[in-house]
Amino acid sequence: MGNYIPPSAFYTFEPIKNDPILLIEPILLSIGGDHEELKKINPNSKEINSLKEGELSPYDHATSLFLSSLDWNNGEGTPIPLDNGIARNRIGRFPSDSGNAIEYILEFTREKEGEMYFHELLIKLTNGLSAENLGEEGFDKGFAGMELLGWLNNEEVIILLNSMQSGKWEIKSNETIDGGVRDSLRHLLTFLKAAQRRKCGIMMRKHQ
Numbered sequence: 001m002g003n004y005i006p007p008s009a010f011y012t013f014e015p016i017k018n019d020p021i022l023l024i025e026p027i028l029l030s031i032g033g034d035h036e037e038l039k040k041i042n043p044n045s046k047e048i049n050s051l052k053e054g055e056l057s058p059y060d061h062a063t064s065l066f067l068s069s070l071d072w073n074n075g076e077g078t079p080i081p082l083d084n085g086i087a088r089n090r091i092g093r094f095p096s097d098s099g100n101a102i103e104y105i106l107e108f109t110r111e112k113e114g115e116m117y118f119h120e121l122l123i124k125l126t127n128g129l130s131a132e133n134l135g136e137e138g139f140d141k142g143f144a145g146m147e148l149l150g151w152l153n154n155e156e157v158i159i160l161l162n163s164m165q166s167g168k169w170e171i172k173s174n175e176t177i178d179g180g181v182r183d184s185l186r187h188l189l190t191f192l193k194a195a196q197r198r199k200c201g202i203m204m205r206k207h208q
Contacts, residue, residue, distance in 0.1 A: 009100070035053055041068060062146050062148055101187070102122055105184050122160070
């Protein structure tokens with residue numbers, strides 16, 4: 001009998017209202033008990049608004065970032081997903097070793113002359129919250145296995161959409177999964193267009 005091979009991670013793309021880069025300082029203040037600024041930024045997060053001034057936050061950096069950046073549904077529960085259909089499932093667990101479709105796109109595409117944003121924004125989406133890229137520790141991994149990868153604000157969503165549709169990139173001839181890049185980009189397009197319509201950003205999250 002062969003060894004059990006666990007399934008790859010599942011990836012989701014969450015709608016965010018607030019740009020995480022603007023939340024770093026308010027979160028650091030909140031960790032120490034000063035919650036006023038963080039509460040002003042996202043008044044629809046019940047968890048954030050339940051914090052008591054002067055008391056240390058029970059949330060770690062990543063959890064605080066997740067709670068304060070999401071596009072909450074007017075305080076009435078979890079955010080409305082950007083997609084609940086085929087795109088969510090197909091891009092959520094891509095048939096590669098890591099299951100990360102964005103990493104696959106980066107590996108098997110190259111930018112043509114004059115393209116400045118295609119790879120840059122894909123890297124930010126899948127790795128922007130790492131300590132190496134963010135310049136701050138602890139905002140990518142949190143309590144109970146939470147793992148946040150990266151994000152795009154609404155302006156960057158629109159820029160990436162334009163880059164994807166510009167034709168200023170090409171698929172490498174050594175692509176290992178026939179049609180994998182185009183399939184992944186098609187499903188990513190679903191999320192980006194939904195974010196554009198809602199005028200929100202997106203955050204990439206990993207689930208084991």
